[in-house]
Amino acid sequence: MSPRPFWSPLSAGVALGLALFLTFVLTGHGLGASGFFTRLTAESGQWLAPELTAANRYLGDYVRGNPLQAWITWEVLGAFIGALVGALSGRRFRPQVERGPSAGVGSRLVMALVGGILTGLGARLARGCTSGLGLSGGAALAVGGFVFLICFFAAGFLFSFMVRRYWQ
Amino acid sequence: MIWPLFDSGVASGLLAGFLFGFALENAGFGSPRKLTGQFRLEDWSVFKVMFTAVIVAALLLWVSKQFGLMGSGSYYVPTPFYAAMGVGGLLIGAGFAIGGYCPGTSVAGLAGGRIDAIVFMAGMVLGTALFAAWFAPLEKLYLATPGPQGQTLMDLTGIPEWLIILVLAAMAWGGFRLGSRLERKLGGPYQASDLYPESNRQN
Numbered sequence: 209m210s211p212r213p214f215w216s217p218l219s220a221g222v223a224l225g226l227a228l229f230l231t232f233v234l235t236g237h238g239l240g241a242s243g244f245f246t247r248l249t250a251e252s253g254q255w256l257a258p259e260l261t262a263a264n265r266y267l268g269d270y271v272r273g274n275p276l277q278a279w280i281t282w283e284v285l286g287a288f289i290g291a292l293v294g295a296l297s298g299r300r301f302r303p304q305v306e307r308g309p310s311a312g313v314g315s316r317l318v319m320a321l322v323g324g325i326l327t328g329l330g331a332r333l334a335r336g337c338t339s340g341l342g343l344s345g346g347a348a349l350a351v352g353g354f355v356f357l358i359c360f361f362a363a364g365f366l367f368s369f370m371v372r373r374y375w376q
Numbered sequence: 377m378i379w380p381l382f383d384s385g386v387a388s389g390l391l392a393g394f395l396f397g398f399a400l401e402n403a404g405f406g407s408p409r410k411l412t413g414q415f416r417l418e419d420w421s422v423f424k425v426m427f428t429a430v431i432v433a434a435l436l437l438w439v440s441k442q443f444g445l446m447g448s449g450s451y452y453v454p455t456p457f458y459a460a461m462g463v464g465g466l467l468i469g470a471g472f473a474i475g476g477y478c479p480g481t482s483v484a485g486l487a488g489g490r491i492d493a494i495v496f497m498a499g500m501v502l503g504t505a506l507f508a509a510w511f512a513p514l515e516k517l518y519l520a521t522p523g524p525q526g527q528t529l530m531d532l533t534g535i536p537e538w539l540i541i542l543v544l545a546a547m548a549w550g551g552f553r554l555g556s557r558l559e560r561k562l563g564g565p566y567q568a569s570d571l572y573p574e575s576n577r578q579n
Contacts, residue, residue: 211572217421217565218552220403221428227395228433233440234388236380237452238433239396241480245497249504266511279384284483286393287400291487294401300572303489306408306476320492323475324482324499325506326467331479332507333518334464336454338478339396341461343426345454347433349540351527352456356465363469368415371474375412 212298228347235279238344242331244284246270249328266332308375319374377447379440397484406488408476410566415473418564420555427548434541449526456523463517475499 215223231239250270253261261267295301307316331337334356336345342360345353381388403425404410413419440446472478475496477485482500485493507514524531529540559565 211568213568214404214421215402217403217424218428220399220421221425222432224396224399224403224425224429225432225436227392227399228429229436230395231392232433232437232451233379233446234381234383234392236382236450239392239480241478241483242500245479245500246504249501249508252501253505253508264508264511266508279389282386282389283393283396286390287397287480287483288393288487289390290394290397290399291401291406291484292397293394294398294484295406295488298402298568300401300406300568301489302572303491305491306485306571307492308409316492317495320475320477320495321499321502323471323473323477324496324501325471325503326499327471327475327478327496328500328503328505329507330464330467330471330503331500332464332504333467333514334461335457336464337468337480338426338472339480341454341464343429346426346430347437348451348453349434349529349537350453350456351523351529351532352454352458352461354529355456355458356461356468359462359465360469360472363466364415364473365469367470367473368412372416375409375476376416 209299211300214298224343225347228343231344232347238340238347239283240280240336240340240344241284241287242328242337242340243278243280245328246332247278247281310376311374315374319371377444377450379446380451396480397487400481400484401488404566404568404571405481406484406490406493407566407571408481408485408490408492409571411478411481412473412476413564413566416562417558418562419566420551420559421565423551423555424548427544427551431541431545431548434544438537438541453526453528455525456527457519457521458523459520460518 250267254271262271305313305316341353341356414422441448477496482493482496530537
């Protein structure tokens with residue numbers, strides 16, 4: 209079965225903008241993602257090294273809240289279901305290691321891990337990610353959101369030059 | 377003023393997330409090749425979709441304040457910490473170019489069946505743990521150069537909100553035109569048929 213085409217960027221952008229606005233109406237804040245991974249880290253830490261995690265000045269606060277009570281946990285679960293419905297209904301579900309034609313599976317997974325580590329560090333430092341700070345902060349016309357977005361695009365272009373051969 | 381509803385329940389989270397994930401996947405944002413195509417200038421979808429979404433949501437927020445539906449100052453505006461948000465943005469930009477995702481798109485990637493997305497997520501958990509472990513030396517940067525609480529572009533520039541949105545829309549229009557021209561020149565953007573061939577792709 210051939211995949212259905214993606215939505216045009218304009219329609220996808222309008223749809224995402226409407227979802228974001230609805231989120232502001234419902235909750236008083238925008239969409240996010242990295243907050244979920246902070247909670248996941250706190251949970252894993254509590255399981256692997258409970259004393260160290262509870263004593264940690266940064267993660268300690270997260271440990272004291274139940275992760276399932278946090279709105280962001282449900283939101284990320286909803287995003288997973290929404291994307292799964294999108295992939296299945298669009299005939300775009302493919303179990304794979306997606307990579308550039310010249311990259312091997314091993315090197316792709318190492319790059320994914322390295323990229324994830326940088327992203328995890330960056331999201332905690334910035335207090336948000338592309339969704340929570342860039343998209344939602346941008347829609348709220350927050351200065352912080354635009355500072356983030358400018359730096360995000362600048363570093364993206366710079367590092368993309370260093371790894372472009374590997375994606376193409 | 378009837379909005380926001382301040383509903384942080386399960387249904388509100390699932391609904392907002394569902395629409396978020398559904399839109400991301402249909403934009404093609406589960407695919408790290410398409411996402412990183414932005415920075416090779418061959419696929420401008422990241423810029424186009426994000427900018428459009430920001431403008432649509434900003435415009436609707438402004439309109440609902442004009443009609444008195446949404447109280448002004450009633451929704452969350454992040455307070456800028458210029459240094460930390462700048463450096464954090466640089467790290468996430470680098471992580472995106474190298475790893476192929478950001479936190480939200482990695483969820484869409486995993487939902488489409490991608491093993492690399494779950495490895496990226498494991499990396500994020502490691503990165504978050506490193507941040508927590510290094511919090512003492514990082515705290516100075518984390519708290520450095522704070523701006524006014526909830527500072528908006530209107531606070532910074534004194535320009536009215538509608539005009540800011542209009543300027544952003546004009547920038548987006550320019551970006552769409554430039555992006556589409558570069559896409560044609562560089563053979564982009566990635567179509568679903570390029571990324572999901574009918575036969576199983578060689579792994």
